[in-house]
Amino acid sequence: xxxxxxxxxxxxxxxxxxxxxxxxxxxxxxxxxxxxxxxxxxxxxxxxxxxxxxxxxxxxxxxxxxxxxxxxxxxxxxxxxxxxxxxxxxxxxxxxxxxxxxxxxxxxxxxxxxxxxxxxxxxxxxxxxxxxxxxxxxxxxxxxxxxxxxxxxxxxxxxxxxxxxxxxxxxxxxxxxxxxxxxxxxxxxxxxxxxxxxxxxxxxxxxxxxxxxxxxxxxxxxxxxxxxxxxxxxxxxxxxxxxxxxxxxxxxxxxxxxxxxxxxxxxxxxxxxxxxxxxxxxxxxxxxxxxxxxxxxxxxxxxxxxxxxxxxxxxxxxxxxxxxxxxxxxxxxxxxxxxxxxxxxxxxxxxxxxxxxxxxxxxxxxxxxxxxxxxxxxxxxxxxxxxxxxxxxxxxxxxxxxxxxxxxxxxxxxxxxxxxxxxxxxxxxxxxxxxxxxxxxxxxxxxxxxxxxxxxxxxxxxxxxxxxxxxxxxxxxxxxxxxxx
DNA sequence: ATGTGC
Numbered sequence: 400x401x402x403x404x405x406x407x408x409x410x411x412x413x414x415x416x417x418x419x420x421x422x423x424x425x426x427x428x429x430x431x432x433x434x435x436x437x438x439x440x441x442x443x444x445x446x447x448x449x450x451x452x453x454x455x456x457x458x459x460x461x462x463x464x465x466x467x468x469x470x471x472x473x474x475x476x477x478x479x480x481x482x483x484x485x486x487x488x489x490x491x492x493x494x495x496x497x498x499x500x501x502x503x504x505x506x507x508x509x510x511x512x513x514x515x516x517x518x519x520x521x522x523x524x525x526x527x528x529x530x531x532x533x534x535x536x537x538x539x540x541x542x543x544x545x546x547x548x549x550x551x552x553x554x555x556x557x558x559x560x561x562x563x564x565x566x567x568x569x570x571x572x573x574x575x576x577x578x579x580x581x582x583x584x585x586x587x588x589x590x591x592x593x594x595x596x597x598x599x600x601x602x603x604x605x606x607x608x609x610x611x612x613x614x615x616x617x618x619x620x621x622x623x624x625x626x627x628x629x630x631x632x633x634x635x636x637x638x639x640x641x642x643x644x645x646x647x648x649x650x651x652x653x654x655x656x657x658x659x660x661x662x663x664x665x666x667x668x669x670x671x672x673x674x675x676x677x678x679x680x681x682x683x684x685x686x687x688x689x690x691x692x693x694x695x696x697x698x699x700x701x702x703x704x705x706x707x708x709x710x711x712x713x714x715x716x717x718x719x720x721x722x723x724x725x726x727x728x729x730x731x732x733x734x735x736x737x738x739x740x741x742x743x744x745x746x747x748x749x750x751x752x753x754x755x756x757x758x759x760x761x762x763x764x765x766x767x768x769x770x771x772x773x774x775x776x777x778x779x780x781x782x783x784x785x786x787x788x789x790x791x792x793x794x795x796x797x798x799x800x801x802x803x804x805x806x807x808x809x810x811x812x813x814x815x816x817x818x819x820x821x822x823x824x825x826x827x828x829x830x831x832x833x834x835x836x837x838x839x840x841x842x843x844x845x846x847x848x849x850x851x852x853x854x855x856x857x858x859x860x861x862x863x864x865x866x867x868x869x870x871x872x873x874x875x876x877x878x879x880x881x882x883x884x
Numbered sequence: 885a886t887g888t889g890c
Contacts, residue, residue: 499886535886535887535888537887594886603886605885605886606885640885642885643885643887645886646885647886649885650886
């Protein structure tokens, strides 16, 4: 029997890439880490294994608390964590969704090839940087109003369509068609709405970015065709979330839940996991508010899409706004009511994915019609020096991970440590000179915090996902230019 | 992630 130990935590190897922590104390279920030995060493380096054990204490957790191959330490619940919790007898935990509700990514196809863009990267990066609001604080693509925020919270991308910022095609190619029907804007605190008002269509800061990329490889021609991806073509990746609005919802509800559900809190090893019992008023209110923030984040990415279309049409004579099509949009931080098979019966669950991507295979009803025969696109960004992947939902994802896989490369070190190791200006110069990647940011500190060297190996993360059969690679991209907060 | 502390 192969085991690995990190401090006082022992993991037993179940099979290749599957490591299990046996239940002890009040753990409801075992914890499982899905990783190669090399990735496990990195995951064991921070607090994420202890956090995963803590997560396994959440009442109603089904099968096992899961860590994806890109897992790292988060607030309470690890980033790269999946927790499927009974929606009737269990609970819902804001910390297991994350502060940035529906932080996620979308990919746009363009009619451009790399040859069209080569030599014009700096003009393009400047145009995008000027057009797309980024950084901390206010100012978005549209001037916000109370009605605009309420429309976005209630109807998501449908609101954007009514307002002329989206197409019918966009709706059909977004997770949940860009609208969570469970949204309850009345449970979104006024303060959250106020913060969101002047952030509608803005990237924010941290690891959020807009990146122009070229497709360097396709691995599964049938599926790459279905996704409309061809080698040499230019795509755009937009990574951002619900800004201050989602953050305010999370912090408000964590505080309320801590105050009202102390008896549940006492059963948990970390108060940052604070959870509302299923069926309680606060569980319903948080879930409704969280779903509304999910809609808001989809609108945020939609408004940035709109501005990106205008910018590409301005810069390139050959591009019309209609030519820039949405491939797909996926949430990376979300909890959803989903039905999954557990012990031979269908159960209604709150599937918490925090830094994890839904990866439903062909046939599952939630996959949009355009992709239902091949499986949903799974978009996984790497660092700004490494490129990204498009996967398809894997056949084993439903039985192994409640239909989930990784969401990115995963950090290797803290932001503080990153700033000690790297200097933003040097990172920017090296990327331009050595890799022909043109980065523009509001602050050098952000570039240092997001330097390629602070991330795990995206190729290794994707390899493990494919080996496990939870998400299979379809295409790889490489950065051309990148704007960020 | 975040009007970057409670």
